[in-house]
Amino acid sequence: MSNSSKNISLLNLKIDKLQKEISYLTFCLENDIKPDEYETEDIEMIIKSKKVEVSNLQSELDKILNNSRESDLTPYLNKIILGDCTEYLSKLPKNSVHMFLSDIPYGINLDEWDVLHNNTNSALLGASPAQEGKSAFKRRGKPINGWNKEDRQINQAYHDWVYSWAQQLFPVMKEGAPVLIFGARRTISSAIAAMEKAGFLLKDILAWEKSSAHHRSQDIFKVLVKRGNKYKLTEQSFNKMSDIEGLNVAAPTLESLLNIEFDKYDSFIKAVKNINPKLAKKYTYELLEIALADEKVKQDVEKWKGWKLGNLAPYYEPIAWLFKPYDSVVTLTDNVLVNEVGAINMNVGKINGREPKNILKFDFTNEEEKVHDAQKPIELIKYLINIMTREGQVILDPFVGSGTTAVAAKELNRNFIAFEINEHYHSLANKRLNQEIKKEHQIALEI
């Protein structure tokens, strides 16, 4: 956390603490209750003095957020700045940015940069045995000891993290300017609440629809069939095998296991493996279910067959569309005329001749190289920039990753401000941007 962010967070905490005390004292006063912690009878006076303290702290905060800002945006334009964006957001000039578009960290422990809490009760960034060697879901971040109190505070910590920079961002945006943040379905509500606390208003939640998605769900019967105390192949089991294609041919090879009892699932599978390793690997769960002779577990398996643990296939990601409310003009149209933001360009937004919907279906193009775990398709980012800004306007992405927003803005003749904290991603982003610049020169030469 940068020093200015630390100061801001400390002031916020002090203000929150005082405000809680004020609410408590007001409640006592209104309900004729004497708060034990206070000697004096004059609760009204204590409330007043606490309100003065809040207002002093608020002015100190306002000073940091508003008074130490630079007046010129040029030094920040059209380059990807390596560093912690929270050191810069409180310096950017007021009312200077036309659009905020950022795929902010989601707070779901995707990688080191996405861990935004101090909770150590989770299997953070580790892999479970089932995940080893798989390309998707390399990290789990799932609590080892269940969802305890600390685990349930992860979203609150994420909210506070978003709030710490959203407050710095608020003065930077032009009145009426769109503020788009990508988020995870399970944490975006906290990000929206933090943005609203900082002063922005929510307009809509767009859905980015993907054509494929990694889907994590586990068959309950697969978990259950391993829980038995007794596994035995019987004559009847052999008949069941003949109903399953693939197993029907191989069944006779397991005849030597007939009527042998195993008390653990893995000793049974090991015995099958000794006879036919391929069979043991390919039909582990079918064989376990067929051999399961533990009546209690068998009942559970039957009851939960076809049920899964997990989510429905996640084919969309939410994009919260907020805006900075305007107060210097009266109507939306006036604001569009004065600040040149807040309208949608329907001419460029039409897809197959139809007006834009709030479900946006975009994929990576074949030419697009995927270099960042959280990379977004360039066409999606270009679309959003195109419908919400005009040429020459300024787009800010303080969490630019591999540089997608910067490349899209450059391609569309917009200015951009971009930050990235990680050196590796910063250099990848610069590489992508330079390729874009080279492409532009090439086109100019051809013309």
Ligand SMILES: C[S@@+](CC[C@H](N)C(=O)[O-])C[C@H]1O[C@@H](n2cnc3c(N)ncnc32)[C@H](O)[C@@H]1O
């Ligand atoms: C979700 S990724 C963005 C990926 C991007 N949309 C792309 O297409 O490549 C978020 C990025 O924010 C960066 N980041 C996290 N905290 C940051 C901070 N305080 N300042 C600047 N960058 C930060 C991370 O390193 C990560 O690359």
